[in-house]
Amino acid sequence: MSGKANAIVAIIADDEKPSRSHLKSRLLSVWPDLSICAEAKNGIEAKSMIETLNPDIAFLDIKMPGLTGIEVARETAGHCTIVFVTAYDEFAVAAFENEAVDYILKPATVERLEKTVKRIKARLGDEAAPREMSEIFERLMAKMAKDAPSRYLRWIKAQINGSVRFVPVEKILYFKANQGYTSVFTEKSEMLIKKTIAELSDELDPGLFFRIHRGTIVNAKYIDSVSDASAGRHLVRLRGRSEIHRVSRSYAYLMKRM
């Protein structure tokens, strides 16, 4: 095929320079005809290169700042053949299984790369319709989203001594409504935050924090004793604390779960 005017043109996108040059040299050794016309340092660059340079193939690292490889693929679906590049990561590999996409595992060995290149060459040109591809990328993104930050609060942001401080939720004993604001109690300190108890009860992990009353949320881990001695009225005491918290009847079912 060498000497052909319409050589296959590719771009490589990876935020780490050594990774880029590594992939480039390996690719050229198993596919000498390939012409790598540009290298992108992040997702945003990769996207604009695909749109302006119109390469035949884009080798996209999954984890890049700006846009991830999958986001780039989705936004440029139909422009060119996409090959994902991913570091050893069981989850990412599992996500690619059963999808009509090519991927290269980092660090790419010559043997593995040869197989992948063979497959790409065979497939080049009869790519699925752009709409189908974008659906595949959509699905991949959904699979990867499981890796994203949890949907529950992990930190409470509070203003203390003029700085914005983050307190891990595990350190918080309980929240108490305080005139439209909320008082947050840790073992050592008490802080006032702007969120209301209702907002917090939506945002905190209900498996870790129990809303026991309209104005009280307690950290289940710190519950020391629950008494239900007096006619269905529950009282809760927290470890190392003298305060007694009342459980309203509508939240009493929480105590039965314990």
Place this chain on the structure above:
Amino acid sequence: MDDGIIIKSSQISKRLLLRYYPFWFFFVVMIAISDMYMRQGSIVAVAIFILVVQVYTFINYGVVVLPLNVFKPNHKWARLFVMLASMLGFIILLNILEAQYTGDAGLSGFGANKSIVAAIGKLHVGIFIVWFLYIEEQQYVSDEIAKQERAKRIHNEKRVLESHLKLLQAQIEPHFIFNTLTSIESLDDVDPQGAKTMQMNFIRYLEASLVKVRAEVTTVGQEVALIRSYLDLFKVRMGERLEYEVDVPRDVQSLPFPSMLIQPIVENAIKHGLEPKVDGGHIHISVRLNNGVIRWEIADTGRGMTETSNFGVGLSNIMERTESLYGDQSSVVVEDNFPSGVRVILEAPHVRES
């Protein structure tokens, strides 16, 4: 003393019924039947007697013993006192009932001895009630204490093991090793000198981290050296996207300090702060000794954090470790850095080796 025993009444009554109730019931029936022969009484009297004892036991248990259990779980003497009182109460109650039903003419068969026999019978029942309640409860409370202590012990052991494992994992994360080796390999083609330096850094890092995982305490200087080799490795990969400086006065370097306490903070700053940011950023690390307190400050200009970011996994681990090492004498503060990024301030007492 009160050390957090959670006792739930539903559990107690279930155990009461399931484990002891058949014996208890059998015993009361036997007493009642023998009492009937002594008194030549009727079946109705026996039934009433049994019913009274049952009802009394449950009321006594529910009203007196349970609340005592829940609010003052470990007051032995208080419990004993309450039980003796309940026994007396029971005997008085029986006397009143007997007078009501029999008009004091019930014990005809025993002549002069009748009142003594009756008293012994009642005492018998009373003692049995006390014995039953007391044993049941003792057993329950001690079981519960043992169970909770065992749970606590297992939990502690697990935590120690976990933190150790996490330490190890943090060091020999395959991702990290692969990436570093790939970088070294690819540098070899373009910049052999750079590849060599990186290899040296990697060896230094592995060496230091393995030694450190084994030894609990090293020095501030060693921790700084570990962090430097870690950052140098990333410097090769991230290029100009990573800038860093470490500011440690000479006299601070020799202070003893727990191993691997600061490195995960730096790792966090890179992973969650600088790597995801297109332009990267800057990490500034400083250590100071002030009034016997070692103060580390690790500030980055990365992407910063939100209330839901996973940033904290490593950090809450560190908080847990400092707490178990120093208790109240240490503190870990996480705050917004200006104009962007995160600043972590860790303060730990300077512990002189004796």
